[in-house]
Amino acid sequence: MSSISANSIHAKFASDEDYEPNNKNEKSSNSSQNTLNIQNVKLGTSKSSIESLEHIPISISSTHNGKYQDYQIPVSPTLSCTTVSSMIDELRTESSFPDIIDSTHKLFDPNCDPENPIEVKFDEVLSARSIIQESIDKTPCKKSRLSSMCNMEIWFKKDYLQYTGSFKERGASHALLKLLANREKHINSQDIINPKYPIDFEGVIAASAGNHALALAYHGQLNNIPVTVVMPKYAPIMKINSCKQFNAQVIVRGNDLTESKQYAMYLAKIRNLVYINGYDHRDIIAGQGTTGIEICEQMGQFDAIIIPVGGGGLIAGVAVAIKQLRPNAMIIGAEAVRCPSFTNALKAGKPTHTPSYSSLADGLAVPVVGVNAFETAKNIIDKVVTVNEEHIALAILRLLEMEKAVVEGAGACGFAAVLANLVPELIGKRVVILLCGGNIDTSILGRCMDRGLAADGRLVRFKVTLLDRPGGIAQLTNYLFTVGVSLKDIFHERAWVKNDIFSVDVKCVVETKDWEHTFLLKDGLKQRYPNARFEDLEDKMMISRPSLH
Template sequence: MTVSLASIRAAARRISSGVLLSPCPESIALSEITGSRVFCKLDNLQRTGSFKERGARNALLQLTPAQRKRGVIAASAGNHALGLAYHGQLLEIPVTVVMPDYAPLIKVTTCQRLGARVLVKGADFAAARAEADGLVAAEGLTYVHGFDDPAIINGQGTMALEILKQVRDVEAIVAPVGGAGLIAGIAVAVKALRPEVQVIGVESKATASFAAAVKNRGPVTIPRCATLADGLAVLRVGANSFALAREHVDRVVSVSEDWIALAILRYAELEKTVVEGAAAAPLGALLAGKLPELKGKRVVLTTCGGNIDPAVLSRVIEIGLVADGRRSRFTVKISDRPGGLAALSKVIAAAGASIKDIAHDRMFSGPDVSAVHAVCTVETRDKTHIRALHRALKKAGFPVVRP
């Protein structure tokens, strides 16, 4: 099986009755903060919350009758598993998924609710894959690779066909890179139809398997690191997807966790849209200034997944607020006499900041028993406001001991 414009078009026809043609609206708010004319391809609106349904349905529909009867299996951190489970249920094909132990609980429980047999085993994707391979041999299941199977890549490439119709004057498409199946499919379709359109990949610095493959001149296994973008936490980029992406993708950049967190926050605040870390990475790259050549251009961000654990989302929002300069913590020395805390609070209020929490640290405040360290968490407008607050504190006799 190959990956080409013809095979991607065939996949689009094959899956059209079961996969949402997701909208791709312009975002005035994101355009204003990035300097690009931004459109968001909202594949987080798919039934299972991600673009993975495209490849999953395409692969399932090409199974032989015998394969359909025995069922399929995959190792997946979540979204590929969800896509297989949902479309397996629709097509009456048994699905087994093996998830590594870092898979978000929301994805585990949703897979189970969709009727899949779910096994949570292995510290990483490689270990989960080894477990799945054992079941392939023992039970005669068909393995469906989440990002390196040509049927999967063809399915993911259908997103590009939709984008080119929805935003006819698009100048660049920015997509996340994990195993590289999505960007490989997009790039093959785009370069065949509109070679002048830039296709740019974004990966997390914590899981930069594509960059490692480029440096190694081929896929190589990287160490596992924690990341907000669990959908990109692939330790080794796919061989097929890497070869296709290397040939057709214009460039790949990486972003830090802080920018991914900030992008999740921006989507929630400005677009009223919940996205997972992988889907936020393209916006993170724009916010971080990694793609200055896209200023003023029509850019589609592949907002490709919204399956983020609510508990993680709350922490990510907090991290994003800190990165944005809207939450700050600092330590000052104040008098431990009556009125000391009131005087500090007055200065903070006068500077326009809002106190969220104050804790007294007497144990490590030094030998002066008449003074105490006050650890303050405050709400501010931005990083400039934080610096102004620190200057006001210093002028009032409350110099910051620890920022």
């Protein structure tokens, strides 16, 4: 029996008037033989008549406003009431969430007040360490084989090896355990220990592009706390599905994290949920800072640490710990050039909105850095650099090939800064780099591999003009075979050729071993085909050459 994908369902509101409860009951009594009622859901047909219809009409009562929404489910030959009913819970849940935010509700997160930012202290990080030590893995910090390539002693802190694939577990576990501890103290003492920790709540909610949502869902499940996560439209499918596997309620709303955050705060207000900011809540920052304590325990002395920067919670917490335990170590942040919100905040002297564009480092695409994170980190960070997409892709490729580590774009941003030669002052130094996330979609991973190979000069495209006669292509491919390159793609173009009518343009994509192999191919082709043209070759060389010096 096949099931129906939610993507195959076309939803539409009643065009003339909404279904009212009394209308629903009237219709149900008049057509009871053709209607299946399941908790305010009406299927407007019977099992025997399904195959004769093109669509199955469904009306669902919204728990938000009591109105009815119509759904049309396409019919397939194997469809039955059983498979339709399997979608009811998901449809009803989706219909229960309001499409727009009621403007009469004032949205404010008391834990992240722009007028009164909080500077997280080292004793909070130390306290977080003792609270979460039983629920968080102590991840390895190992010397990298890439050290000689980069002319510095690189040590990777591999926090992507946490159970849910990112460092976010540290902050999520800490925040949830503090909530539970405060409620337990209140029950025992009949007194509110900390007014900023609610006592009576129905669950927790957060806005996240993926990793914070995953961590909160997982630790919420472990501690029997209901979790709702609001994810922006660009959130990877893998992260959305993983959150559902941890029994979290997932809502996809917003074009960026700012819009998702507004919606999450609205739901928190109307549904008695505790909103937990994934990068700016002081307990989150303190929890992330435990990474810094671990590094100091594992490493001894080191000269610098490079930390990916999105909302600022990780670099703020780690910087607090490092400056306390290794005051002479440089702290360098690395963020994606497609959303340099921390760089802009430093220039403006305060968090400021930064346009966010799609990026391989989707986890760092936070338009406005956290006010607490910025207040904590602004005076103890030594440098912040921005990394382009090509170097992020190259970093993912290097880590996969050399370290056997599958790391997402956001997690690889620190290493990308080294490959981009953005930290030349660290040459010859002992450097720790945080690999903080490994949740990358398999489809995105494939694209990253191609981009990384192209940036590394190992995936090359060129165009040559040949005589359009038998044997022309054979001669070209025979030369490629002789040089030892692998032909990945080939395309013939006859209509838009500017030469004589007997010519054809041939576009090729080939894979080489390295830059030397690429230039051997280029020189040979130029000798045989003076019109051979290589696209973007010089630009690509400039991208990966710093990592070869």
